[in-house]
Amino acid sequence: MPRAIGYVRISTNKQLGNTSLEKQKAEIKRYCEENNLSLVKIYDEGARSGENMKDRPVFKEMYHHAFDKEERIDYVVVFKADRISRDNLDALYIFKKLTQANKTLISIADNVDTRDPQAKLLYHIMALVSELEKDLISFRTTTGMEKNAEDGKFNGGKIYGYYSENKELKLIHEEAKVVQYIFEKYTYDQWGYRKIASNLNDQGFKTKNNKHWGITAIKTILNNRFYNGMTKWKGQYKKGKHVKIIDDELWYQTQKMLKLRSSEPTKVHPGNYPLSGLMKCPQCGSPMVQGNSSPRYKYYQCSKNKNGGKSVCSSNLVKKEYAEEFVYSKFFTTLKSLDIATPIISTTISSLQSEVEPLNEKLKSMKKELKEITLEKKNLFLLKRKSTINDLTFEQEMADVQKEEGQLIQFINVLERQIAQQKKTNLKESIKITFEKFELFFKLMSDEDKKTVLHTFIREIHIYQGKKTKDRTIKEVFYDFNLNNISKIA
Numbered sequence: 001m002p003r004a005i006g007y008v009r010i011s012t013n014k015q016l017g018n019t020s021l022e023k024q025k026a027e028i029k030r031y032c033e034e035n036n037l038s039l040v041k042i043y044d045e046g047a048r049s050g051e052n053m054k055d056r057p058v059f060k061e062m063y064h065h066a067f068d069k070e071e072r073i074d075y076v077v078v079f080k081a082d083r084i085s086r087d088n089l090d091a092l093y094i095f096k097k098l099t100q101a102n103k104t105l106i107s108i109a110d111n112v113d114t115r116d117p118q119a120k121l122l123y124h125i126m127a128l129v130s131e132l133e134k135d136l137i138s139f140r141t142t143t144g145m146e147k148n149a150e151d152g153k154f155n156g157g158k159i160y161g162y163y164s165e166n167k168e169l170k171l172i173h174e175e176a177k178v179v180q181y182i183f184e185k186y187t188y189d190q191w192g193y194r195k196i197a198s199n200l201n202d203q204g205f206k207t208k209n210n211k212h213w214g215i216t217a218i219k220t221i222l223n224n225r226f227y228n229g230m231t232k233w234k235g236q237y238k239k240g241k242h243v244k245i246i247d248d249e250l251w252y253q254t255q256k257m258l259k260l261r262s263s264e265p266t267k268v269h270p271g272n273y274p275l276s277g278l279m280k281c282p283q284c285g286s287p288m289v290q291g292n293s294s295p296r297y298k299y300y301q302c303s304k305n306k307n308g309g310k311s312v313c314s315s316n317l318v319k320k321e322y323a324e325e326f327v328y329s330k331f332f333t334t335l336k337s338l339d340i341a342t343p344i345i346s347t348t349i350s351s352l353q354s355e356v357e358p359l360n361e362k363l364k365s366m367k368k369e370l371k372e373i374t375l376e377k378k379n380l381f382l383l384k385r386k387s388t389i390n391d392l393t394f395e396q397e398m399a400d401v402q403k404e405e406g407q408l409i410q411f412i413n414v415l416e417r418q419i420a421q422q423k424k425t426n427l428k429e430s431i432k433i434t435f436e437k438f439e440l441f442f443k444l445m446s447d448e449d450k451k452t453v454l455h456t457f458i459r460e461i462h463i464y465q466g467k468k469t470k471d472r473t474i475k476e477v478f479y480d481f482n483l484n485n486i487s488k489i490a
Contacts, residue, residue: 004032004075004106006042007062009083021046024079031108037075041065059084063094067101074103081107159226160208161245169226169242176245178205182221183246187254193218198309214307222254272447274454275300275323275461282465282472284313291317299469318463318472326474327461331454332439334479363415366408373405456480 006028008021025042032039043062048055066073076098078084084094084107098105098114105114161179162169178200185191185199197213207217221227228251229244230237246254279288281302291301298320304313380401384394442450459480466472 001036001038002074003040003072004037004077005040005062005065005073006032006077007045007059007083008042008079009045009056009059010047019079024083027079027108028077031077031106032075037077039077040071040073066098066103075106076103077106077108079107080109081112158208159224160221161227162242169240171243171245175208179221179227179245182218183227183250183254186218186222187250187257190257194307194309197307198311201309201311204311212304212308212312222258227251272451273300273320274447274451275327276451278455278458279318279323279461279463281305281313281316282463282475283316286313288316288318288463291315291320316463316465316472317469318474319469323461323474327454327458327477328442330477331458332442334477335438335457360419363412363419366412366415370405370408370412373401373408376401377405 006025008024008028010019010021010024021044025044028042029039031037043058043065045056045058048058062076065071066076084105095105095114106112159169161172161175163172164170182196182200185196186193191199193215196218197215200213205213207213211217225237226240226242227244227246228248229240229242231240231242273290276289277287279300280286281288281304284302284304286302286304288300289303289306291299291306299315299317300320300323302313302316305315377398380389380394380398383389384391389397442453445453457479459478461477462475464471464473464475
């Protein structure tokens with residue numbers, strides 16, 4: 001009995017004739033039963049665009065199955081030709097590949113059977129119709145959205161304070177009050193983003209995505225012109241049809257305040273915090289970052305608490321000086337107990353060799369070119385002696401050759417210096433000394449380099465959860481000593 005596979009897909013566009021997946025599968029099964037075909041599998045793409053094949057993983061799986069010699073597939077059955085592709089060239093390519101492999105393509109609704117000599121013409125026509133329909137859908141969608149934008153209607157998305165109904169924004173009064181509150185607190189009471197977010201979280205309000213409020217969410221609302229009655233399409237703002245939440249006066253004052261605060265000098269925080277991101281909050285597991293510290297007392301603090309306030313998580317402060325001294329000591333001890341120098345030496349030498357080899361090849365090539373230029377100069381002198389070329393031509397040609405020769409010599413000298421530098425015999429010794437005296441080298445590093453080293457070798461740091469700051473001590477340091485990391489700093 002001939003073997004067949006089926007393929008079903010529905011379009012992502014809501015259009016007439018978008019036959020359900022269940023209906024397509026039922027028709028494929030019915031066709032195979034009536035025509036004595038053994039249906040091996042039906043491939044279900046779900047809701048996917050038919051514009052091209054590369055974005056349809058299930059189609060590609062079906063296609064490979066069809067051409068697998070061991071599977072001996074004779075038929076590919078679809079409900080309609082445009083399920084294969086709405087791109088004319090793609091559709092014809094698939095038709096050609098199947099017929100060349102003596103496989104039959106069946107399109108039930110279009111009455112296409114590639115065993116019929118007239119099928120190619122019919123299939124070609126159906127592919128053209130599908131592509132024209134695709135272009136028409138795209139045109140209607142785009143022009144429809146442009147018309148909506150011109151009319152001040154909304155073209156989709158989520159906006160806190162509103163819900164969308166028939167492309168029109170309608171007020172959600174409780175959320176609108178929150179938006180008004182954010183603008184007034186920022187502008188009139190001069191609250192910062194963090195204070196507003198913390199206050200909203202304390203009151204139990206959530207964002208549109210049911211998350212805690214944070215700095216970014218507050219900033220986004222304060223800069224969103226939808227709240228002042230505008231809509232946006234392709235970067236251009238138009239007067240919207242929806243009810244504005246923020247009147248012109250408050251909007252103007254808020255934008256003025258935003259501009260004023262953005263021009264204020266950035267606060268310089270006391271000290272560097274190299275363990276930021278590595279330390280994890282003992283309560284929620286979020287990264288711990290620089291706390292609201294004074295010059296005298298410095299702490300690491302839960303990032304969720306810092307961003308969203310105490311209702312999101314506690315501050316869980318850890319003393320900066322204690323944490324860094326503890327981690328450094330543990331890190332240096334662990335580093336000494338491991339023979340890190342050996343793999344770094346191996347990785348570095350391997351890396352240098354891979355760089356030196358192409359440099360040597362380049363040097364050989366340039367020296368060969370230099371010999372050819374020397375020969376060219378001799379030929380010019382010979383031509384001059386035989387009066388084959390005049391003085392002016394000789395001088396011009398010789399100037400060009402000498403210029404090329406000078407550049408080549410300069411390149412050769414640079415390459416030789418690079419190769420010599422990378423072949424230094426004291427490389428192993430230098431790396432060994434670096435790790436033997438690593439603690440001393442670490443102290444001499446810049447703050448940024450210290451942070452890079454710690455983040456390269458430490459995965460995360462866990463903290464004991466204590467009621468008081470003094471009780472919050474480091475529980476465990478998890479390292480990440482592997483060759484990938486070693487190669488990064490080698």
